[in-house]
Structures are given as C-alpha cells and as structure tokens.
Amino acid sequence: xxxxxxxxxxxxxxxxxxxxxxxxxxxxxxxxxxxxxxxxxxxxxxxxxxxxxxxxxxxxxxxxxxxxxxxxxxxxxxxxxxxxxxxxxxxxxxxxxxxxxxxxxxxxxxxxxxxxxxxxxxxxxxxxxxxxxxxxxxxxxxxxxxxxxxxxxxxxxxxxxxxxxxxxxxxxxxxxxxxxxxxxxxxxxxxxxx
Numbered sequence: 001x002x003x004x005x006x007x008x009x010x011x012x013x014x015x016x017x018x019x020x021x022x023x024x025x026x027x028x029x030x031x032x033x034x035x036x037x038x039x040x041x042x043x044x045x046x047x048x049x050x051x052x053x054x055x056x057x058x059x060x061x062x063x064x065x066x067x068x069x070x071x072x073x074x075x076x077x078x079x080x081x082x083x084x085x086x087x088x089x090x091x092x093x094x095x096x097x098x099x100x101x102x103x104x105x106x107x108x109x110x111x112x113x114x115x116x117x118x119x120x121x122x123x124x125x126x127x128x129x130x131x132x133x134x135x136x137x138x139x140x141x142x143x144x145x146x147x148x149x150x151x152x153x154x155x156x157x158x159x160x161x162x163x164x165x166x167x168x169x170x171x172x173x174x175x176x177x178x179x180x181x182x183x184x185x186x187x188x189x190x191x192x193x194x
Contacts, residue, residue, distance in 0.1 A: 029071070033126075055155060116150070
C-alpha cells in the first residue's frame with residue numbers, strides 16, 4: 001500500500017505536466033515489462049483530474065502496454081536463451097513457465113486474452129509467446145483487445161461515475177475482473193467447439 005500511496009502523490013504532480021501523456025505511455029510500458037505495480041493506481045486519479053483527456057489517457061496506456069508486449073515478445077523470440085532463463089528463474093518457476101508455454105502453443109490467442117485481463121503478470125505471456133514463436137499478429141491482437149478492455153473500461157467508469165470512480169473501482173474491481181475473465185474463458189471454450 002505504501003508504494004501505491006507514493007504513486008498517487010507522484011500522479012498529482014504530473015496531472016498538469018505537459019509530459020503527462022508520454023509519462024502514461026512510459027509507465028504502461030514499464031508496468032507491462034518490468035514493474036509489477038498495477039497502472040490503475042496512476043490512471044484513475046489522472047483520468048478523474050483530466051476528464052477532457054480521458055480517452056487519450058486510455059489510448060496512451062494501451063499503446064505503452066502494446067509497445068511493452070512487443071519488447072517482451074522480442075526478448076522471448078530472439079534472446080530467450082540469454083535472458084529468458086534468468087527472467088523465469090527470477091520472477092517465476094520453470095514449471096510455471098512450461099505450463100504457460102504449453103498453453104501458448106495450444107490456445108495462444110485466448111490464453112493471452114485471459115492473462116491480459118486477469119491480474120496475473122503479463123510478462124510470462126510475452127516471453128512465452130516469443131519463445132514459442134507464436135504468431136506476432138495474433139499475439140498483438142489479443143494484447144490490444146485485452147488491454148483496451150482494461151484501460152478503456154476504467155475510462156468508462158470514470159466517465160460515468162466521475163469523482164466516485166475510484167471508490168467504485170476499488171469496491172468492484174475483483175468482481176469485474178472475475179466476470180471479464182469468465183467471459184473470456186467462456187468465449188475461449190465456445191471457440192474450441194467451432
């Protein structure tokens with residue numbers, strides 16, 4: 001919680017900054033690649049303070065995440081032998097990563113969608129997609145859809161609820177994530193029947 005409070009204080013400083021949108025893109029890149037702190041701690045107060053840029057903030061957050069996803073995919077694709085093992089041993093277990101690789105090979109698109117929405121470290125999906133040479137186009141499409149749902153969903157809540165958005169999101173976040181994840185899983189299951 002202490003880190004989240006520091007982020008909120010820092011967010012207040014950048015609300016009126018001319019570099020706000022670049023900062024959001026960079027923060028989203030970091031969140032999707034190396035910093036396991038939810039971007040929502042920054043986005044919600046910014047969206048509330050700068051409602052006139054609400055949709056642009058969501059767009060830049062999505063863009064930063066997609067750039068980060070390409071970076072992570074490239075690491076897995078080109079440098080897995082050099083850095084992939086270190087990342088896996090540092091942040092995950094080898095067994096966890098093997099399970100993810102299997103899921104990626106068998107159901108990559110839906111697996112990436114699920115990890116993009118659920119509060120699970122997205123880094124493992126990026127590395128696995130690259131390491132298994134999963135189709136970059138499908139990986140990016142799943143990433144864009146999942147992260148757009150996440151960030152534009154926040155924007156919709158701020159647009160509708162205004163200053164009450166932060167308390168509403170805090171209150172219903174877990175239920176919303178579970179609901180969206182279940183929806184993706186149902187769609188995933190239905191796609192296997194076709």
